[in-house]
Amino acid sequence: MSDLSGVHRSHSYYEASARGRLTHLLDAGSFRELLGPTERLTSPHLELLGQPCAFDDGIVIGRGRLDGRPVLVASQEGGFMGGAVGEVHGAKLTGLLELAVHEHPAAILLLLESGGVRLHEANAGLIAISEIIRALLAARAAGIPVIGLIGGIYGCFGGMGIVARCCDRLIINEEGRLGLSGPDVIETTMGVEEFDASDRALVWRTVGGKHRFLLGEVQQLVADDLAAFRTAVVEALGQPLQGLTLESLEREHQGLADRLANYGDCLDATEIWAALGLENPLQVPLLDIPTFLQVASQAGREGA
Amino acid sequence: MGKAVLVGVVTSGNLEVMVERADLNGTCQVEVSTSAQGFGSIWQAVLDDFAARHDLADLRISINDGGATPAVVSLRLDQAMEEFLGMVS
Amino acid sequence: MTVEALLNQLFPSGHAVQTREGVLTGSATTPKGAIAVMGTGSHLAVGVEAAMALADFVLKVVKEWPGRPLLMLVDTQGQRLSRRDELLGINGYLAHLVKCLELARLRGHRLLSLAYGEAVSGGFLSFGLMADEIHALPDAKVRVMNLTAMARITKLPLEMLEEMSATSPSFAPGVENFFKLGGVRSVWSDNISEQLEEAIARQTVGDQRRKDGLERHGRKLAHEVSQLVAAGGTRT
Known part of the structure; x- marks a missing residue:
């Protein structure tokens, strides 16, 4: 590897990896x-099926500091079975959220990368995700961001897409995708006419970071x-x-009702972006982040 | 996690290697977990080469393999040792 | 079982539960007092509209019927699979429903659910699985996916999955398997109105499912692992 010392190197x-x-x-x-x-603490189920295990079952959890403040963190490893949640993986995350209620850190950071339930x-896995949701909401009720x-x-995606939207705030990059049923799942079940998962541009404008930010589902796009x-x-x-x-849930309820009323008939994200007042919706995917944020702000989409 | 390092991810064509200090009377213990059947002699050759490159006394090396090629295995093993030595020194 | 037959069995003294586009809402009378009732019928695929209708009802219960127990009747084939729902952010709609139910719990409403038809994945996750106690009728179809689909997606031989299902409840669908895992508290095989009465009267502290799963030898690690982490990560 070439020596890049002294040169600013960004880390994607x-x-x-989850640890990186x-x-x-x-x-x-x-x-x-x-x-x-x-x-x-590997998955007994994968072992039973003769599948490769990971020593951390695909999730890294622990304590750390951010800007000097104590935080609890969990980081899912997408490379291992798509970050999918099994019994041990889920229990580690649930335990961390329960630990937070005792320790009261400045925040819990969840680095989410997952296709949802681990089908093996x-x-x-399904019960585990439900337990994560309950523990997460209990932590929030205890006043922990x-x-x-x-x-x-x-x-x-999957149940972890629901978990994500149970958080106080979300931070996403343009490459990030957030949804419930993955495009390939929809295509396999409902047909390619419903969702062409190989159409990358379509996938990104439907579930990608920019669209999620414009809808107000994530607060920061970076x-x-x-x-x-x-x-x-x-x-954050x-x-x-x-x-x-x-009060906060009634506000959220109204926002979601408005979204359904205003954009429920839109067939494509570009129609929603046009309705939001973005001048050149077809150009949105091409904009770099600073320009995009400026355009979004002009249309009244501030994220936070 | 004490004197231990973990490198790599168990993903298709890749593997994770964990190196831990252990009291093994100067020997080295290697455990390979892989779903790929019938590559015992290749693993043995790769591990022999690895043992010839490093002093592995009193180390426990554990591998979860996602079907990596011998070249990738060698690379990860060396990376794990490099990180392990960097950490303890 | 049809919704009407179920409601008549659950509430011999009467109910006022309506069905609209697969969404059930209303109230009923039990010897323990009034209970709010919501849920789904006709194996509804839960999409954004159904999630809103259910969340709407939960907020109404919280505002107008403070403290009243809430029974969720579950018959869903899962979340609605559509590009349009994804475009609108369906996961946020289901999360909203989940949060509304948590609010009800926080404000002292007892949350019960009964899986009486299908109880599948995201649809089940968005309401039924949020209850303090989750119950099921013996012939309810609780699942993530059937073994054939699981074999196709995991690329594992069907025979192997079938064989493993005999010893582990984590693979194959079914009420009995979810019971062993702690995901279903009990199976209501007869006298369901009495079972409901008892469930209303009981109290549940926290999420009991990992403990149940351990006691029933279905999930052997979930309880211990989460306890270890919650205790700060040190084995004693």
């Missing part, structure tokens, strides 16, 4: 893993650089908490 969030992301996101040297790989242990980060190769994610998290830590109150 998209390409980094934590190294660059948190204060240097601050990460302390909980139930790390030496504990060998489907029943246990939960911040989700999305931007990996495998996106954030460049694909771990330093940018770090800056965004620090900024300064934001007021979204309580789980009747």
Whole structure:
């Protein structure tokens, strides 16, 4: 590898591993893993099926510091079975969220990259995701901010797409994808006429970071650089908490009802962007991040 | 996690290697977990080469393989040792 | 079982539950008092409209019927698979429903659910699985996917999955398997109105499913692993 010392090198969030992301996101040297790989808590179900296991079952959890403040973190490894949630993987995340209620960190950071339920242990995985949701909402009810980060190769789908939208705030890069049923699942089940999963441009404008930001589902859109994610998290830590109150949920309810009323008949993201008042909706996918944010802001989409 | 490193990811064509310090009376213990059947002699050759390159006394090396080629295995093993030595020194 | 037959069995003293486009909402009377009832019928695929209708009802229950127990009747084939729902951010709609139910719990509503038809994946996750206690009728079809589909997607031989299902409840669909895993608290095979009455009267502290799964030898690690982490990650 060539020597790049002295040259600013950005570290792609998209390409980094679950562990690599934590190294660059948190204060240097601050990460302390909980139930790390030496504990060998691997999936008994995968073993039964003769499938390769991972020593951390595809999720890294622990304590760290961000800008000096104590945080709890979880980072899903998309490379291992698409980040899918099995019994152990899910229990690690649920346990972390429960630990937060005792420790009261400044925030819980969830680096989400997952296709949802791990189909090799489907029943246990589905229940595990439900347990994650309950533990996450209990942590929020205890007044702990939960911040989700999305931007990996495998996106954030299935039950973890619901988990993501249970967070207080989400930070995404342009490459990040967030949804419920992945395009390939829809294509396989409903046919290519419903969703052509091989049409990358269509996929990105339907579930990609820019569209999610414009809809107001994620609060911050950043460049694909771990330093940018770090800056965004620090900024998010300064934001007021979204309580789980009747008032906040009624506000959310109204927003979702309006979205359905206004854009429920749109056939493509570009129609929604036009309705939002973006001048050249067809150009949106081509804009670099600063220009995009400027255009979005002019149309009244501030994210946060 | 004490004196241990983990490198690589268990993904198609890749593997993870964990190196831990262990009291093994100067020997080295290697455990390979792979779903690819019938490559025992190739693994043995790759591991012999690896053992010839490094001092592996009192190390436990554990591998979860996602079907990596011998070249990738060698690379990861060397990377794991490099990180392990960098960490303990 | 049809929704009407189910409601009559659950509430011999009467109910006022309506069905609209596969979404059930209303209230009913039990010897323990009034109960709010919501859910889905006709194996509804839960899309953004159904999620909104259900969330709307939960918020109404919280505002107008403070503290009243809430029963969720589950018959869903899962989330609606459509590009348009994804475009609108269906995961956010289901998350909203989940949050509304958590709000109800926080404000003292007892949340119960009964899977009486199909109970599948995202549809089940978005409401039924949020209950303090999840129950099922013996012939309910609780699942993520059937073994044939699982074999195709995981590229594992069907015979192997069938064989493994005999010893592990994590693979094959079915109420019994979800019971062993702790995902279903109990199976209501008869006297369902009495079972409901008892469930209303009980109290549940926290999420009991990992403990149930351990006691029933269905999920052997979930409880221990989460406890280890919640205790700070050190084995004692």
